[in-house]
Amino acid sequence: MSVSTLMIDGHEVAMAAGATLLAAAREVGITIPTLCHLEGLSPVAACRLCLVEIEGSGKLEPACITPVLEGMVVRTDTSRLQDYRRTVIELLFTEGNHVCAVCVANGHCELQDRAVDVGMDHSRLPYRYPDRPVDLSHHLFGLDHNRCILCTRCVRVCDEVEGAHVWDVGWRGEHCRIISGLNQPWGEVDSCTNCGKCVQVCPTGALFHKGDTAEEKHDDSSQLVALVRARQARQVAP
Amino acid sequence: MTPPAPLCLRCCTSAGCLASGAAELREALQRTVSRLELADRVEIRGVGCLGPCSQGALLAVDPDGVIFAGVRAEDAAGLIAALVHRSVLEATDGQWRPLAWTPATGERLDTRRPFFAHQRRVVLENCGLIDPERIEAAIERGAYDQLRRAVQDLSPVQVVETIRCSGLRGRGGAGYPTGLKWATVAKMPGDHKVVVCNADEGDPGAFMDRSVLEGDPHRVLEGMAIAAFAVGASRGFLYIRAEYTLAISNLRRAIEQANRHRLLGQSLFDSGFDFSVELRVGAGAYVCGEETALIHSIEGKRGTPRPRPPYPAEQGVGGLPTLINNVETFANVVPILREGADWYAAIGTTSSKGTKVFSLTGHVRWGGLLEVPMGTSLSMIVEEMGGGAPEGFTIKAVQTGGPSGGCVPASELDTAVDYASLQALGTIMGSGGMVVMDHTTDMVGIAAFFMEFCRDESCGKCVPCRAGTVQLHGLLQKHLAGDATAEDLAQLEALCHMVKDTSLCGLGQSAPKPVLSTLRFFRDEYVARLKPVAAPSTGVAP
Numbered sequence: 090m091s092v093s094t095l096m097i098d099g100h101e102v103a104m105a106a107g108a109t110l111l112a113a114a115r116e117v118g119i120t121i122p123t124l125c126h127l128e129g130l131s132p133v134a135a136c137r138l139c140l141v142e143i144e145g146s147g148k149l150e151p152a153c154i155t156p157v158l159e160g161m162v163v164r165t166d167t168s169r170l171q172d173y174r175r176t177v178i179e180l181l182f183t184e185g186n187h188v189c190a191v192c193v194a195n196g197h198c199e200l201q202d203r204a205v206d207v208g209m210d211h212s213r214l215p216y217r218y219p220d221r222p223v224d225l226s227h228h229l230f231g232l233d234h235n236r237c238i239l240c241t242r243c244v245r246v247c248d249e250v251e252g253a254h255v256w257d258v259g260w261r262g263e264h265c266r267i268i269s270g271l272n273q274p275w276g277e278v279d280s281c282t283n284c285g286k287c288v289q290v291c292p293t294g295a296l297f298h299k300g301d302t303a304e305e306k307h308d309d310s311s312q313l314v315a316l317v318r319a320r321q322a323r324q325v326a327p
Numbered sequence: 328m329t330p331p332a333p334l335c336l337r338c339c340t341s342a343g344c345l346a347s348g349a350a351e352l353r354e355a356l357q358r359t360v361s362r363l364e365l366a367d368r369v370e371i372r373g374v375g376c377l378g379p380c381s382q383g384a385l386l387a388v389d390p391d392g393v394i395f396a397g398v399r400a401e402d403a404a405g406l407i408a409a410l411v412h413r414s415v416l417e418a419t420d421g422q423w424r425p426l427a428w429t430p431a432t433g434e435r436l437d438t439r440r441p442f443f444a445h446q447r448r449v450v451l452e453n454c455g456l457i458d459p460e461r462i463e464a465a466i467e468r469g470a471y472d473q474l475r476r477a478v479q480d481l482s483p484v485q486v487v488e489t490i491r492c493s494g495l496r497g498r499g500g501a502g503y504p505t506g507l508k509w510a511t512v513a514k515m516p517g518d519h520k521v522v523v524c525n526a527d528e529g530d531p532g533a534f535m536d537r538s539v540l541e542g543d544p545h546r547v548l549e550g551m552a553i554a555a556f557a558v559g560a561s562r563g564f565l566y567i568r569a570e571y572t573l574a575i576s577n578l579r580r581a582i583e584q585a586n587r588h589r590l591l592g593q594s595l596f597d598s599g600f601d602f603s604v605e606l607r608v609g610a611g612a613y614v615c616g617e618e619t620a621l622i623h624s625i626e627g628k629r630g631t632p633r634p635r636p637p638y639p640a641e642q643g644v645g646g647l648p649t650l651i652n653n654v655e656t657f658a659n660v661v662p663i664l665r666e667g668a669d670w671y672a673a674i675g676t677t678s679s680k681g682t683k684v685f686s687l688t689g690h691v692r693w694g695g696l697l698e699v700p701m702g703t704s705l706s707m708i709v710e711e712m713g714g715g716a717p718e719g720f721t722i723k724a725v726q727t728g729g730p731s732g733g734c735v736p737a738s739e740l741d742t743a744v745d746y747a748s749l750q751a752l753g754t755i756m757g758s759g760g761m762v763v764m765d766h767t768t769d770m771v772g773i774a775a776f777f778m779e780f781c782r783d784e785s786c787g788k789c790v791p792c793r794a795g796t797v798q799l800h801g802l803l804q805k806h807l808a809g810d811a812t813a814e815d816l817a818q819l820e821a822l823c824h825m826v827k828d829t830s831l832c833g834l835g836q837s838a839p840k841p842v843l844s845t846l847r848f849f850r851d852e853y854v855a856r857l858k859p860v861a862a863p864s865t866g867v868a869p
Binding site for chain 1: 612614629633634782783784785786787788789790791793794795796797798801818821822825828829830831
């Protein structure tokens with residue numbers, strides 16, 4: 090196995106070929122913020138929070154999918170990146186209706202955590218207050234589009250891990266919305282297995298257990314890794 | 328006595344002229360000719376774009392080679408009568424005389440005008456001459472000869488080398504060296520590869536690719552087949568936007584004809600080379616012109632881009648190595664093979680070889696389709712060939728590259744059209760749309776127009792493009808309403824850089840360009856729209 094040595098924020102790190110910059114940064118204790126990324130799911134590089142600067146490249150590259158290369162010199166926390174990350178979070182807050190005080194995920198929300206990480210004490214951009222629906226047709230779970238940040242983790246976990254492909258993205262641009270089935274109410278989608286993985290991986294309170302009230306959603310999306318690894322181990326075993 | 332030269336009336340059938348009544352004109356001509364039983368002496372031929380679309384409906388008369396503008400169906404009888412009268416006179420004294428006729432409300436166009444005289448038609452060499460509905464007409468003009476030659480006499484390496492030496496660069500906008508792209512795909516391992524033609528032309532004001540496909544579809548199909556031979560592909564997809572109904576029907580017919588003539592399909596020219604082309608019609612998303620989104624769309628998936636690498640050359644349609652070029656790029660292949668790489672490389676500038684087709688629109692007297700050598704100055708195209716702004720107006724700026732491009736101010740019109748010079752001005756060559764704006768144009772309004780376009784066309788996958796274009800459009804609206812402050816202007820500029828630097832694909836990365844470009848050259852218009860700052864209070868009570 091070939092190994093590449095690279096420099097991240099002044100730290101030297103050796104990584105196996107094929108590893109991502111995100112993994113390399115974690116190796117040396119540097120946290121690069123992410124939202125759409127989730128260990129165990131295919132990467133989409135859509136939230137753009139994990140963009141880093143690579144010396145010699147004019148473009149910013151997403152750490153979640155960029156493989157390490159020998160001799161790379163990477164900066165993960167320049168003032169430009171800090172400002173861009175804060176803007177990404179502001180854009181997410183302003184395009185939806187995120188009211189932490191009444192949210193099931195308050196205190197356990199990745200969007201909220203990232204906002205704290207990037208130092209977003211207020212939004213410099215105006216809130217848009219879109220009119221978005223809530224789907225409570227499923228007997229166990231609910232979907233509040235107001236809190237959805239379109240990270241597509243639910244779409245991927247349902248397709249890639251559960252194999253049910255209940256979720257998809259409908260429409261485009263600012264009108265994008267997560268849809269269940271063929272844009273049916275969630276409760277009417279026969280292919281849903283009620284497994285709850287989508288709720289578990291949702292970084293915000295958009296997908297939640299019915300009956301949870303403010304601050305009561307405590308799902309840990311990282312449990313998915315354990316499931317995926319266990320499954321892989323079983324598939325490899327004779 | 329020599330038989331009189333065959334009379335041919337070439338009627339433009341392209342979309343622009345159709346809107347000016349070209350279909351009715353063609354019908355009226357046909358009716359008149361058949362009523363007078365002249366069908367064996369006068370050919371009424373539907374052809375592709377004749378050039379100055381703004382002057383439609385256009386009609387060319389051969390053998391005279393004259394072009395009439397603004398011809399209406401009511402002119403048909405008069406024209407046929409004039410042609411008959413001339414041939415009667417010629418029969419009596421054997422003397423050929425020029426056609427003495429002008430349409431009632433139109434005019435005879437002088438083909439020595441700059442619009443025609445400064446053109447160098449390579450891509451468009453058959454456009455406006457041949458009937459795009461008849462493969463025989465294309466074959467008469469040499470269609471599929473170069474494909475035959477490539478398959479029978481050349482090796483794939485030789486073909487790639489010829490394209491590389493010609494210096495041809497991608498005509499879709501980015502200007503990537505075509506030969507290099509072909510060589511990369513050719514070197515990829517595997518027996519199954521794909522060639523894709525990107526005909527998802529979507530920039531406002533751009534109609535170059537549509538005109539080529541409407542006027543000479545076999546040219547593009549042959550270019551694709553030659554590319555397939557060069558890179559080792561056997562399947563081709565032509566991805567075209569649904570709005571191009573005439574181009575789609577011409578292409579469908581052309582593909583069917585080429586299959587029937589065994590110029591596409593299995594074992595071409597008795598060799599082991601197979602190549603089939605499928606037409607894929609888009610569903611109305613601008614982002615599907617981006618190559619990875621286009622590939623997803625061909626695969627039947629949602630048309631959203633994905634990060635590159637892997638590039639389509641490694642993993643494209645169905646995970647196979649895929650060559651994607653734009654319509655005009657493929658249309659350049661045949662003349663390069665026929666005339667040689669050196670011939671092609673002699674046209675244009677050091678870094679940008681060959682010719683470029685432009686669609687000239689907006690506040691200009693002579694709008695339409697034209698093809699010029701690379702390196703021609705913008706002022707030559709706009710002022711000379713296009714005739715400048717209409718009487719009483721002056722040109723303020725020329726927009727190139729559509730929503731991904733920028734505005735070139737009138738003071739910079741001496742700039743030569745090539746990839747590098749336009750980039751230095753903060754715009755791009757783009758696919759060839761050129762929109763002229765006169766002095767009454769509100770540049771902040773233009774920026775807002777393009778931002779609204781990008782806001783509508785964002786696929787919504789990445790945050791900066793999905794939400795950033797909305798905020799940018801809001802800020803521009805605020806400027807237009809006169810409510811913006813200096814802080815808003817600073818925020819507009821900062822957000823432009825953020826969206827440009829962080830978006831996932833070309834759409835988002837270039838969406839702020841029309842704003843940044845107008846800020847660079849017309850900042851005073853933004854400043855003039857700022858909300859007046861209230862005069863500081865003197866603190867003295869009246």
